[in-house]
Amino acid sequence: MRKHLLSGLLLVLTLFVGAVRADAPAASGNGVAFSLIKTGHVHAQAGLVYSGGSLFQKIEINHVAVLVQHPHGSFLFDSGLGRNIEAQYKEDMPWWARPSFYYEPPVTPARDQLDQAGIAVPRIILSHSHWDHASGLVDFPEAEVWITAEERDWDRHPGFPRAFPSQVTPASIRWHTYELEDKPYFGFPRSLDLFGDGSAVLVPLPGHTPGAVGLLLTVASGKQYLFCGDTVWSAQALKEARPKSLLASLIADNDREQTQQAIELLHKLMIQHPGLVVVPAHDAALQDTLGYFPQWVR
Ligand SMILES: [Zn+2]
Secondary structure, X not given: OHHHHHHHHHHHHHHHOOOXXXXXXXXXXXXXXXXXXXXXXXXXXXXXXXXXXXXOOEEEEEEEEEEEEXXXXXXXXXXXXXXXXXXXXXXXXXXXXXXXXXXXXXXOOXXXXXXXXXXXXXXXXXXXXXXXXXXXXXXXXXXXXXXXXXXXXXOOOOOOOOOOHHHHOOOOOEEEEEOOEOOOEOOEOOEEEOOOXXXXXXXXXXXXXXXXXXXXXXXXXXXXXXXXXXXXXXXXXXXXXOOOOHHHHHHHOOOHHHHHHHHHHHHHHHHHOXXXXXXXXXXXXXXXXXXXXXXXXX
């Protein structure tokens, strides 16, 4: 029994490693599409994933990289579990966290899936630097890795629950630190319009980690998706503005109060923009409806 409880907790933590709907301001989504590259998964009790969830219901937790296609360049939002996850996990996941934070085989790294399809990715943008988001960085030595200055600064002393040293210290990673601009956008105080056309805009979501960001994407059809990283692990939680379970939040959220403020902002946006789809990074049930690489959402 105790072992089951522990493994439930660990599953929640797995989430730590750690997607939805809304209408953002008018933006040109001309030619923009995305595809969810599923690199791995795990299962966890809903009650651990979000406050108020059932402890008797097991839900699937995904580890994905989001491939975004834009006429002026493709990029990945997060890298998912990479080719070296086994060694990284062995080296840097502390024993006490392993029951809560783990992954289930098989792992299908983004790099392998992209190579097979002949797709090159010149840039990776991190939502934040937790282990299940940064694992694949070393698989893309030619790519520029974008991270906010706050997040990079936070990673100066890596180690769980922060980033894994094995994932963020290799000299082969081409880091590019950046700052969001003081341009309010879509209810957020700051933003960064990646292509200058409003189709892909980074917005601040601090709390889970200090420099976490979300990606507001307008695809070719005009539909809008807000990838919110690990602010919540479940879209269901967001509907009710519920935080992660207390235990999960205590371990995974760097600033619980700030995380809740981010959750409430996302909750408000979902009400204001009923067409907006907010996509938590780990919500397999929601992501199943969007399909996986090589399927595209346009
Ligand atoms: Zn995280």
